[in-house]
Amino acid sequence: MDNPKISAEQQFADKAEKYRDEAVFAVGNDLTWMVECIPLTGSEKLLDIGAGAGHTALAFATQVAEVYGLDVTPAMVEVATKLAADRGVKNATFQVGDVERLPFPDQFFDIVTCRLAAHHFVDIQQSFKEITRVLKPGGSFLLVDHYAPEEEEQDHFINRLDQLRDPSHVREYKLSEWRSFFEENQLEYREVKHWHISLQFDNWVERSATPEDTRQKLIQMLQQATAKQKELFQIELDQTGHPKSFSLLSVLIQGVKS
Incomplete structure (x- = not known):
């Protein structure tokens, strides 16, 4: 990719409502685990x-004083802002921004x-x-993401x-890599939870509008x-050999700033 940031914005610009409604993002035990991770x-x-x-952001909004949501894609910010308004949430603000240049004070x-x-x-x-x-001393960074196995082939x-x-998509990191990123930035590393995110193949490629020739390569x-x-x-194929579903390895990590 010549410019992955532009690619990310283009990838999600016309799909914001799909991601609003998709169960993988809209619901899930991981939202509860994140909220319950810190007293x-x-x-806050x-x-x-x-x-x-x-x-x-909205899962936390009823539990904290102020919530700021940042996304690189304007269409996502619009959808999130409307969703907050529809739910009557007053303490959540969404804006366009880049994680590499966070528009907030130290x-x-x-x-x-994340x-x-x-x-x-x-x-x-x-x-x-x-x-x-931007994190206060003693504050927590909570990360939920997929991760890659340590073995190179996998x-x-x-x-x-x-x-x-x-x-x-840039990279699913190994847990050993995540640990390094946290510890190099004075974030005390703790793996809170591991699980599989199960994905239905047809829904997965439809949501991303993956071209047909690429779908065939994935199949x-x-x-x-x-x-x-x-x-x-956890790859499952149907009787014709078409992929039904598979899973991604997922983790909730808490990093406490020293």
Whole structure:
């Protein structure tokens, strides 16, 4: 990709309402796990990065004082703003912005969240520097994302699959890589929860408007997956060999700023 940031904006610009309604983003135990991860007093100021249609920010809005949602795609910001208004949420503000240049002062937030978005960050090192900069000492960064297995063959398989389907996908990192990013930025690292996100194949490619020729490549990848990959990513094919579903390895990580 010549410019992944433009690609990410283009990828989601005409799909914002799909991501508002898609169950993977709109509901899920991970939202509850995130909210329950930290004892909240109601006085916190929270930033949600890669806010998308606003689901994470709105899940926290009733529990904290102020919520800011940031997304690179204007259409997502519009959808999130409308969703907040429809739900009568008054303390959530959504705006266009880039994680590499957060438009907020140092030590401004008690909590920063990022759910299912960090695999689109172009410069992960700079992103972590900015997250740490705006976070107060003792504050928490809560990350939910997919992760790649430590084994290179499986790492390559799942990242190739995601990049084919969505060119704005940068990388699913290994847990060892996530740990390094956190610890290099003085964020005490804790893996709170691990689980599988199950995806229906046809819905997955439809949501991203993946071209037909690319869909065929994805089908072939899943059909030709090794026995280990089929077990690891829970790949299911129907009686004709067409992919029914597969899963992504997912994690909730808490990083407390020292």
